[in-house]
Amino acid sequence: MNMTGHSKIASIGTYLPEQEVTSQELMDEIKSEQNFGIPNTWLEDLTGIKSRRFAAPEDRPSDLAIRAGRTALEKCGMDPKDIGMVLYCGIERDWVEPATSHRVQRQLGCVNATCLDVSNACHGFSNGMSVGDAMIATGAAENVLVVTGEVPNHLHHDIIAIINEDPTIENFNKKVGSFTAGDGGGAVILQRASARSGIKTYRFNSRGRYAELCWYQIDKSGRRNGEMAMDKISGVMIRMHQDLITETYEELAWKPKDVDHLICHQVGSKPHHRMAKLAGISLEKAPTIFQSYGNLTSATIPVTLETANPAEGDRILILGAGSGLSISQIGLVL
Numbered sequence: 001m002n003m004t005g006h007s008k009i010a011s012i013g014t015y016l017p018e019q020e021v022t023s024q025e026l027m028d029e030i031k032s033e034q035n036f037g038i039p040n041t042w043l044e045d046l047t048g049i050k051s052r053r054f055a056a057p058e059d060r061p062s063d064l065a066i067r068a069g070r071t072a073l074e075k076c077g078m079d080p081k082d083i084g085m086v087l088y089c090g091i092e093r094d095w096v097e098p099a100t101s102h103r104v105q106r107q108l109g110c111v112n113a114t115c116l117d118v119s120n121a122c123h124g125f126s127n128g129m130s131v132g133d134a135m136i137a138t139g140a141a142e143n144v145l146v147v148t149g150e151v152p153n154h155l156h157h158d159i160i161a162i163i164n165e166d167p168t169i170e171n172f173n174k175k176v177g178s179f180t181a182g183d184g185g186g187a188v189i190l191q192r193a194s195a196r197s198g199i200k201t202y203r204f205n206s207r208g209r210y211a212e213l214c215w216y217q218i219d220k221s222g223r224r225n226g227e228m229a230m231d232k233i234s235g236v237m238i239r240m241h242q243d244l245i246t247e248t249y250e251e252l253a254w255k256p257k258d259v260d261h262l263i264c265h266q267v268g269s270k271p272h273h274r275m276a277k278l279a280g281i282s283l284e285k286a287p288t289i290f291q292s293y294g295n296l297t298s299a300t301i302p303v304t305l306e307t308a309n310p311a312e313g314d315r316i317l318i319l320g321a322g323s324g325l326s327i328s329q330i331g332l333v334l
Helices: 023-029 032-036 042-047 061-076 101-108 124-138 153-165 169-180 208-213 230-252 269-279 297-308
Strands: 002-004 007-015 019-022 051-054 085-088 114-117 143-150 184-192 198-206 214-218 224-228 261-264 315-322 326-333
Touching (some): 002 124, 007 061, 007 124, 007 143, 007 326, 019 023, 023 042, 023 153, 023 169, 042 169, 061 085, 061 101, 085 101, 085 124, 101 114, 101 143, 124 143, 124 198, 124 297, 124 315, 124 326, 143 297, 153 169, 153 224, 169 224, 184 297, 198 230, 269 315, 297 315
Parallel strands (some): 007 198, 085 114
Antiparallel strands (some): 007 184, 019 051, 143 184, 198 326
């Protein structure tokens, strides 16, 4: 699916919890050396992820989204009443119903906004931006707040228990990928594009035959459970992006040298290097966050965007991805 953009990013907001948990600490929780003969440095050595952030136990997903959204509103000086739609895009949600976006609306004072949740694993934020863009294109909203809040540390605790209950190498290999994730919140405010700035194109592709490579659910006992085939899912993601990148550059009428910032979904060092290589862009233009924050799932794109610190007029290429498997390539001028 391809669509022409009609909006621009007017503001970016992020939130990262204070508590830092290292990869070595998580490996120690499952006694990796004792149970599997695997050093506690293994996960960091494999992925480059040294640590990630954990939210406070009482924090809901919406709390992280609200903090990021408030920052985005404050940075551009927008009155919350001028937001016409709130889109919440996290994997984690406060409730099965209602949509988590309703609590975000209430807490931020976006009293005139329509509320909607968009869910697509780590890819949800890219999808949320496209939905917001479409609403702006039709005139349904002038200002759209796209937010997410992720607290996968809740999953970490249950996965630790599941591994410790069945300390086999097979179980370890299926479950340990979840340890790459970290907590965080992100937000952007979309407005109608101007002559000089805006999102030029969205390009999406999904391949449902790979759905079992990475999944997360609540099992029959009420416990969070999941699996991630790290190498396989990264390999498929890279191939899907390779299949699309030439057409994306043609659609944008850009060459790799024209890109000022490459914003990638980030699961570790090796996939990140491969993403930059397939896009033909130097690593100096591809900021990283995974070392300190891990895989921020749906919050990766806004946090990496803010880390890049782009200037007005910069050309940005976003390469998104999420389990399912779904990818996107988005080109925009800030």
